[in-house]
Amino acid sequence: MNIIEQLNWRYATKSFDSEKIIGEDDINTLLEAFNLTATSYGLQPIKLIVIKDKALQEQLVPLSFNQKQVMEASHLFVFCIDSKMDTPFILDYFNRVKDIRNTPNEILDPFKTFLVEDFGSKTQIDKENWAAKQAYLAMGNLMTVCALLNIDACPMEGFSPKDYDAILNLEKLKLKSVLIMPIGYRAKDDFMSKLKKVRKPLNESVIIWK
Numbered sequence: 001m002n003i004i005e006q007l008n009w010r011y012a013t014k015s016f017d018s019e020k021i022i023g024e025d026d027i028n029t030l031l032e033a034f035n036l037t038a039t040s041y042g043l044q045p046i047k048l049i050v051i052k053d054k055a056l057q058e059q060l061v062p063l064s065f066n067q068k069q070v071m072e073a074s075h076l077f078v079f080c081i082d083s084k085m086d087t088p089f090i091l092d093y094f095n096r097v098k099d100i101r102n103t104p105n106e107i108l109d110p111f112k113t114f115l116v117e118d119f120g121s122k123t124q125i126d127k128e129n130w131a132a133k134q135a136y137l138a139m140g141n142l143m144t145v146c147a148l149l150n151i152d153a154c155p156m157e158g159f160s161p162k163d164y165d166a167i168l169n170l171e172k173l174k175l176k177s178v179l180i181m182p183i184g185y186r187a188k189d190d191f192m193s194k195l196k197k198v199r200k201p202l203n204e205s206v207i208i209w210k
Contacts, residue, residue: 001148003148006147006148006150007144007147008197009147009150010143010146010147010152010153011152011192011193011195011197012153012154012155012192013069013152013153013154013182013184013186013190013192013193014069014154014190014191014192015068015069015072015186015187015189015190015192016069016072016073016074016152016182016184016185016186016187016190017072017184017185017186017187017188018071018072018073018074018184020074020184020185021074021184022074022075022151022183022184022185026149026151027050027075029145029149030077030142030145030146030149030151030183031048031050033141033142033145034048034138034141034142036141037134037137037138037141037142038137038141039134039137039138040130040133040134041093041115042093042097043085043089043090043093043115044093044134045081045082045085045089045127045130045131045134046079046080046081046082046131046134046135046138047080047081047082047173047175048077048078048079048080048138049077049078049080049168049175049177050075050076050077050078051075051076051077051078052074052075052076054071056167057070057071057073057076058071059167060076060159060164060167063159063160063163063164063167064156064158064159064160064180065158065159067154067156067158067159069154069156069182070156070159070180070182072182072184072187073154073182073183073184074183074184074185075182075183075184076180076181076182076183077142077180077181077182077183078164078168078177078179078180079135079138079139079177079178079179079180079181080135080170080175080176080177080178081128081131081132081134081135081175081176081178082131082174082175083128083171083174083175083176084174085119085127085131086119087116087119087120090112090115090116090119091112091116094108094111094112128176131178132178135178135179136179139155139179139181142181143155143181146183151183151184151185152183152184152185152186153181153182153183154181154182154183155179155181156179156180156181156182157179159177159180161176161177161178164177164180165177
């Protein structure tokens with residue numbers, strides 16, 4: 001597969017074919033890719049909500065600046081951050097490292113102490129801003145994987161997180177929504193799919209240090 005060709009193929013889809021549904025195998029691949037996304041310190045302060053209920057998707061359209069892709073898409077991905085990034089949250093990560101890698105405590109403890117102290121000194125806003133950056137990493141990763149699977153996607157910041165949080169009852173899950181991404185297959189009449197990409201020349205966007 002030509003990765004550059006696939007990245008040229010992808011675009012922020014403006015109109016989805018609502019009759020076409022993504023297969024379960026491809027969805028599972030996307031979920032695994034989300035879980036494998038790199039995050040700072042490996043802490044994974046993010047969660048992905050997958051919505052495929054058309055009635056709910058329609059309900060969310062007005063909360064998404066009336067962007068119809070939210071309803072038309074096969075699935076709607078909602079990228080969320082953990083709102084409670086406290087000491088138990090950090091310790092849970094180190095317990096997982098120990099279980100999976102059997103890493104000795106004498107190796108883990110210095111880093112564990114550092115993170116507990118570092119996060120203990122951060123404000124809630126600082127922690128949420130940090131976590132939101134991890135959500136952007138995950139979205140970027142999934143956009144690429146979607147392209148490799150010939151799945152269309154439209155990354156969105158244009159929605160009301162507070163209203164999404166209320167409808168999805170995210171406070172109960174200790175989550176906050178930060179990004180959304182409808183995924184599916186482009187409609188044949190989406191004029192955007194025929195347009196050439198507008199990008200700077202490579203030598204204006206990349207500096208090779210010599």
